[in-house]
Amino acid sequence: MLVGDEDDALSPVMLLTEKDYPVLYRTSPKRFAHPQDYEISDAPIEAEIFYFSQRGHNRLLARLPFHIPNNKYSSATFVLDTGAPAHLYLNDTVVSLLGNRVETDDAGTNFIRVDTHAGNRRFVIKDVPTNHLPANIIGLPALLRMGFRLTGDDNDINAAGMSFNAVGLDQKIL
Secondary structure (H helix, E strand, C coil): CCCCCCCCCCCHHHCCCCCHHHHHHCCCCCCCCCCCCCCCCCCCCCCEEEEEEECCCEEEEEEEEECCCCCCCEEEEEEEECCCCEEECCCHHHHHHHHHHHHCCCCCCCCEEEEEECCEEEEEEEECCCHHHCCEEEEEHHHHHHEEEEECCEEEEEEECCCHCCCCCCCCCC
């Protein structure tokens, strides 16, 4: 989905559109998001991974909780994209909610720290390409670091090994 750079022409099949999301996620005022995403709460939502397919639009999506400052939580919906070369592509709303969890290294690269099965790791944050806004995307490097693998058949896809409830600074949240 994110192959090429900004100057490359992308085919319409590779672009994220509202058709890549269930109706509930596209009729909300928050495009490409569950109607309750980005709300602040005292407790995390339960993570949800699901496959969505509709007439040529096939996406693996995850609605995930994340820890924000002041011991609060929020959530966002992500496209799980094995073609995305960076860890995380986050829209401005999520970056703003993460607040001081977003760090910048000496080279000017933004990242967050995430506890994974392999220990505490930096997950690089990139801006969402303009042709995919306002989507949030988890790319292949992050999926691999979290131990993601799929099992099942065409009618039953399970995301095994990727316990979203166990990938955060608090061992429970992204």
